Amino acid sequence: MHVSREQNESATNDAVTAAEAAWGALGVTAASVAHSSGHGYAFLRLTVPAAHVVTVAKGLKHDLGVNYCSMITGTHFPDGGSDRGWEVVYHLMRQPVRNPEPNTSHVLVASELKGHDIPLEVEVVVPLPAGDEPTVPSVQAVWKGADWNEKETWDLVGIRFDGHENMHRVLNPHDSPEGFHPLQKQHQIRYHDFNEMYDDAQGFVRKPVDEGRVK
Amino acid sequence: MAQMWITMGPQHPMTHGLWTLRVKVDGETVVDAEAELGYIHRGVEKIAEARDFTQVTPYCDRLCYVSAMTWSSSYIYAAEDLLEVEVPERAEYIRCIAAECQRIASHLMWLGAYGPDVGNLTIMTWALREREMFLDLLQELGGSRMHYNYPRVGGVKRDIPPGWSDRLIAKTKLFEKRIDEYEMLLDESTIFLVRLQGVGYATAEEMVEAGVSGPNVRASGVNYDVRWTHPYSVYDELDWEPAVEKPTSVKGSDCYDRYRVRMEEMRMSCRIILDAIEKIPGGRNTTYANGDEMILAKAPTRAPEGATGFSNYECTRGASQFYIQGGGDGRGKNPYRLSIRSPMFITIPFVAETMIGYKVADIPAIMGSFDPCIGETDR
Numbered sequence: 001m002h003v004s005r006e007q008n009e010s011a012t013n014d015a016v017t018a019a020e021a022a023w024g025a026l027g028v029t030a031a032s033v034a035h036s037s038g039h040g041y042a043f044l045r046l047t048v049p050a051a052h053v054v055t056v057a058k059g060l061k062h063d064l065g066v067n068y069c070s071m072i073t074g075t076h077f078p079d080g081g082s083d084r085g086w087e088v089v090y091h092l093m094r095q096p097v098r099n100p101e102p103n104t105s106h107v108l109v110a111s112e113l114k115g116h117d118i119p120l121e122v123e124v125v126v127p128l129p130a131g132d133e134p135t136v137p138s139v140q141a142v143w144k145g146a147d148w149n150e151k152e153t154w155d156l157v158g159i160r161f162d163g164h165e166n167m168h169r170v171l172n173p174h175d176s177p178e179g180f181h182p183l184q185k186q187h188q189i190r191y192h193d194f195n196e197m198y199d200d201a202q203g204f205v206r207k208p209v210d211e212g213r214v215k
Numbered sequence: 216m217a218q219m220w221i222t223m224g225p226q227h228p229m230t231h232g233l234w235t236l237r238v239k240v241d242g243e244t245v246v247d248a249e250a251e252l253g254y255i256h257r258g259v260e261k262i263a264e265a266r267d268f269t270q271v272t273p274y275c276d277r278l279c280y281v282s283a284m285t286w287s288s289s290y291i292y293a294a295e296d297l298l299e300v301e302v303p304e305r306a307e308y309i310r311c312i313a314a315e316c317q318r319i320a321s322h323l324m325w326l327g328a329y330g331p332d333v334g335n336l337t338i339m340t341w342a343l344r345e346r347e348m349f350l351d352l353l354q355e356l357g358g359s360r361m362h363y364n365y366p367r368v369g370g371v372k373r374d375i376p377p378g379w380s381d382r383l384i385a386k387t388k389l390f391e392k393r394i395d396e397y398e399m400l401l402d403e404s405t406i407f408l409v410r411l412q413g414v415g416y417a418t419a420e421e422m423v424e425a426g427v428s429g430p431n432v433r434a435s436g437v438n439y440d441v442r443w444t445h446p447y448s449v450y451d452e453l454d455w456e457p458a459v460e461k462p463t464s465v466k467g468s469d470c471y472d473r474y475r476v477r478m479e480e481m482r483m484s485c486r487i488i489l490d491a492i493e494k495i496p497g498g499r500n501t502t503y504a505n506g507d508e509m510i511l512a513k514a515p516t517r518a519p520e521g522a523t524g525f526s527n528y529e530c531t532r533g534a535s536q537f538y539i540q541g542g543g544d545g546r547g548k549n550p551y552r553l554s555i556r557s558p559m560f561i562t563i564p565f566v567a568e569t570m571i572g573y574k575v576a577d578i579p580a581i582m583g584s585f586d587p588c589i590g591e592t593d594r
Contacts, residue, residue, distance in 0.1 A: 002443040002451040037295035037302075037526065038447035068423055070527075071556035073538050091525065091536060091556070095444075097423045100436035105461045106419070107438050119444035121527065145426025148564050156260070171253040171593060182261055183552075189265045 003110045003119055005041070011118035012042040015064055019046060022059055026052045033123075043121035050126050050136050057139045060092065060124075065116040068093040069143035072150055074134075074157030076184045085130025088159055090139070094120035128159075138164035156183045218246060221575070225254050229579040231328055232589025236567060236582070243574045248567040252560070256593045263553040264543055267516065268294050268368055271553065275537075276362040278555065279591040281324040282531045283362045284317035284353065286591065289528035291366040292447055293537035297524025297550075298368060300514040304449070305503075306370035308495040309510065311448045312383070313356055313365060315484040315491075319390070320349040321531040322477045325586045326397070329474070332579040333410040338400060345393050348386045355379055370511030380492050380499035387485045394481055401474075411471040415581035417569050418467030425568075426561035429533025431585055434460045434476040435468035441529040452494065455487045470584035477586070517547035532586050533558025557591040 012032040019030035027049045034042045048056050060066040071091040077084055096117040100106035113119075128134045138161035139146045150161045151170045158181030161167065169176060224235035233254035239247035259278065263271045275290040276283040288310055295302065323346040330338035350360050355376050357363025365372050401407050417427075419435040432439055440457035442450040458479035462468040468476075492499050496509075503509045518524075520542025528535050536556035543549035566585050570578055 001456070002446045008445075035296050035525065036299040037292045037524070038445065039451065041445050043525075068428075069426060070428075070534060070561075071536050071538060071554065073552070073554035075540060075552045089538065089554075091538065093527075093534075095423050095439050097419050097432065097437045097439055099418050099420050099465075099467070100462070102463055102465055103461050105436040105438070105459045107459060110443055119439075121445065123525070143426070144424050145561055148561055149426075152560070169253070171256040173253070182258060187261070189261055 001110060003113065005039070007110070007113065007118050008041045011115075011120050012044050014115075015044045015120060015122070018064060019044065022063065023048075023052065023056055026055065028052065028056060041121070043123055045123045045125065047125045047127070050128055053124075053126055054137045054139060054142070056124065057090075057142045060122065061142055064094065064120075065096075066092045066094045066120065066122055067097070067143075068095050069139070069145040069149060072146065072153045074153040074159040074183070076157060077130075078185045080130065082130050084127040086128040086134035086157075086159060088126040088128065088134075088136050088153070090122075090124040090126070092122040092124065092143075094118075094122070133160060134158070135160040135162050137162045140164050155181070157181055158184055223578065224251075229332065229582055230589075231583065231587050232592075234563070234587075234589055234592070236578070238570065238575070238578065240575055243576070245570050245573055245575060245578070248570045250563045250567045252563065252589075253593055255589060259594045260553050260555060263550055265549060267548045268298065268518075268550065269516075271550065272366065273362065273364045276364055277590065278557070278594060279321075279530075279532075279588050280361065281588060282317055282321040282591075284313050284357075284365060285321075285528065285530045286535060287364065288314055288366050289526050289530060289535045290537050291368060292526035292528060293524040293539050294368045295514075295524070296526060297518045297522055297539050297541050298515050300369045300512055303370055303509055303512055305374075305495060305497045306510045306512075307449045308491050309356075309371050309375060310366055311450065311453075312488055312491050312495075313353065313363075313371075314448070315487045316349045316352055316383075318484045318531045319481050320346050320353070322481050323349070325477065325583075329583040329586075330401075332583040334406045335401065335404060338397060341393075341397065341400070345390055348390065352379070352383055352386065355382075367511060367514075369514035373505050374501075374503040374507070374510050375499070377500075377502050380495075383492060384489065387488050391482065391485050394478060394485075398478065408471070410577075410580045411469065411474060411584070413469055414573055414577045415470040415473075415569055415584055416464060416466035416468070417565075418465075421467070422565070425565040427533065427565050428558050428561075429529065429531075430458075430476050430480055431468075431473060431533065431562065433457060433480075434462070434472040436460060436462050441527050441534050445527050447526070447528065449491065449494075450487075453487055453490045455483055455490065458483045470580050473584040473586075518542060518550075519547055520551070530558060532588060532591075533562065535591070555591075555594055557594060559586075559588050559592045560594075563587055563592060 224230040235251040327342035357365035438459040518541025522541035524539040538554040543551035
């Protein structure tokens, strides 16, 4: 019924071998890591230098069948040192999806899945140097699903995606000031305890001048 | 003929929430469309950086106002991956049952909202009537009708109350008959069929390429479901199979297929519930005290820097994913970065493209069939 642990492990190990053979020379490291929650299924974790993101993305899609870009996360590390001031993490999936003939359905049977048809989870970690302009090449042309993920990551975190077409704000207002990316760590948020909330439910007094004030 | 842009939303019956669809029309035909989102962006990801791992759960409840239980469960699996917690089997069963109740309630809310979109008001009252049964069950678990804050890192808040399993079984069996009634109402209504059949085609491969997931992909004939490809909870021990539809055209699934697959999913959720409540370890008529080791495992409160957690969860609208990096404020008590992947955020721009070529009157039928929820889209 479900994809077994053995299938999952063999698919992940095959992917590790393939990734090391293909991109080991480019400075890419590959590892099979197991989750602690759920049933401890393994996934492929790649650490990729920013310069080779598109090469690896194309290889993942065309050679390993990773056809689904589900999430792109940017993180700001102001204390991370000069090599890792920022980080972009891509979560990708391999989904064995084919169009069925009309009036039929393409029902996958987990125990019969082999090779590149076994669902796989991939995490691609791209560390970026510290600085004001973190930039990675865009993978919009590789996976169409990366388009809005990249828009969101630029909008909220301020990571630039080189070569992304039609970049614009998606969650923040369109007239937000240039350079305002709220998930960068210089924008502070603090916890308001319940006393404060009762005294000032509307939040009129909670202004930046209060910063650091202990009630 | 001159073309012009029409703005539908943010206040429009079609939108099912606050967002704007801008469509370019040539006469009655849509020639271009684009989505504008972000009207109810609350910054949950930023807020979570100032909360500890337990305090984040209620915010995740509020990500989607019709499917709170699945969203908070999804977050909990990511937090458990980060904090390396082993969950008691009974708690996993309770979470699974609660999530399936929520899936039914969410699909019923979709059905109730979609009916008026396509000219059937009766189904709204019927669907909301049955939704109430499942909200009552969830209220008994979590204490609230909408936002339960029920799952905990390491288990669940409290055990199933006395007599709950009997009520659950009775209501689920009654509901299975009610699904037949819905189908008698809708599948024999000419207006309903004319509005749904033959519009909004999308193939499985193009949806996967664009990042669409969940029931929308299963409607086009592929049974890809996170619950069996990367099983979490106890779905690998239960007797079920993903609902899947047979699209009638090479162009993929139409709105009618997407309606059908959600009806079948509700049947499948009933089957999962009835199977799980019989197999639950510790017995379905037992109630353990709060914090008992049968329902709640001890969990650490701090995560070291460099630790990461990820969850891939089959939410009611597709795969919802959380990615957490540990080592935030309070020596690791808070997440350093919490990232949320909302299925509808990716789907809505895709649906806007799907509309090109159809008539303006088809827009509500196409949009509603993908089940948009703006709470999770804007976060």
